[in-house]
Amino acid sequence: MSSFTMGFRQVRGAEHRRDKRLPLPIFTVKVDGQIADTVNWSLGGLLIGNYDGHLLVEMPVEIDIKIKDEHAEFTMKIGAQVVRNDRGKKQLALKFDEMSPAIYDFFERGFTKRFQRGGKAPAKSA
Numbered sequence: 001m002s003s004f005t006m007g008f009r010q011v012r013g014a015e016h017r018r019d020k021r022l023p024l025p026i027f028t029v030k031v032d033g034q035i036a037d038t039v040n041w042s043l044g045g046l047l048i049g050n051y052d053g054h055l056l057v058e059m060p061v062e063i064d065i066k067i068k069d070e071h072a073e074f075t076m077k078i079g080a081q082v083v084r085n086d087r088g089k090k091q092l093a094l095k096f097d098e099m100s101p102a103i104y105d106f107f108e109r110g111f112t113k114r115f116q117r118g119g120k121a122p123a124k125s126a
Contacts, residue, residue: 027041030064049090
């Protein structure tokens with residue numbers, strides 16, 4: 001497995017996150033009956049924008065996630081936990097329950113898809 005979140009530099013002070021946050025590709029997420037897009041994401045979790053709900057910190061949730069790309073058809077269900085619900089900014093921060101190989105492959109396919117020419121989906125691994 002290759003990691004596409006390695007090799008970044010700090011810009012503002014100490015960074016306490018294990019994984020770098022990435023703005024792209026954008027994922028469409030269904031959580032708590034609402035559909036929203038990611039603001040940023042990492043291998044540890046997601047920040048979802050335009051969320052207007054009442055989920056509480058540490059509450060477990062299951063999300064449906066889809067790569068938002070005109071050529072991609074990747075979808076997956078992922079267990080997560082609420083880290084922050086900023087009702088003023090309408091943002092919901094979630095951390096994944098665990099990082100399974102299937103979730104990693106999902107993100108890697110989405111990331112690879114973004115830079116692939118010709119719009120063909122990458123070959124699926126067995």
